[in-house]
Amino acid sequence: MPNRDYIQSVAYDLIKKYDTRDPFEICKATGVEVFYADLGNLKGMYKYLKKNRFAVINEKLDSYTKKLVCAHELGHDILHRDLAKQVCLQEFILYDMKSRPEYEANLFASEILIPDDEIFTYAHDGYDIEQIAKTLYTDINLVALKMAAMNSRGYQFINVMDTKSDFLRK
Structure with missing residues (x-):
């Protein structure tokens, strides 16, 4: 299983290689086909089938959540x-921290979508985690996950809250 450093490194390499943090652009560049469908309560899913890679996103989500x-x-x-070759990975809750693959996919998303320097700058300027999330127009749980990962790399943010597993339920 990949660790935090590996996930951060892979995300950084993709950002650098494709010169973007836009996950839709990275999917296109890496050969992941993105489709939209009415998935009911399901947010999205990923499947690897016969060397084809698919991400299906619920068409009823707002643009921010689709990107996430x-x-x-x-x-x-x-x-x-390899796991997706065996099962279809489905997301009802994006911040499900009980499952290691879900935690890792969330951590990867935080690394792709939020630059370290923006977190550091706002934290250095005295913003708390809620203010950082609002300023970056992102979810507080994603910021908390990113800051916890940054702490593991030597930053010293204090009061990084626990992420909630059910914030995307409606």
């Missing part, structure tokens, strides 16, 4: 392709 789900599914493609 795309980054998450891209994480499954990069980190869990």
Whole structure:
């Protein structure tokens, strides 16, 4: 199983190689086909089938959540392709921290979508985690996950809250 450093390194390499943090662009460049469908309560899913890689995103999600789900599914493609050969990875809850593959896909999404320097700058300027999330127009749980990962790399953010597993339920 990949560790935090590996996930951060892979995400950084993709960002650098394709000169973008847009998960839709990275999917296109790496051969992951993205489709939209009415998935009911399902946010998205990833499947590897006969050397074809698919991310399906619920068409009823808002544009921010579609981007987040795309980054998450891209994480499954990069980190869990062998697992996806056996089962379809489905997301009802994006921040499900009880499952290691889901945690890793969430961490990957945070690395793709949020630059370290932005977190560091806002934290250095005295912003708390909620203010950082609002400023970056992202979810507080994604910021918390990113800051915890940055702490593991030597940053010293204090009061990084626990991420919630059910914030995307509606």
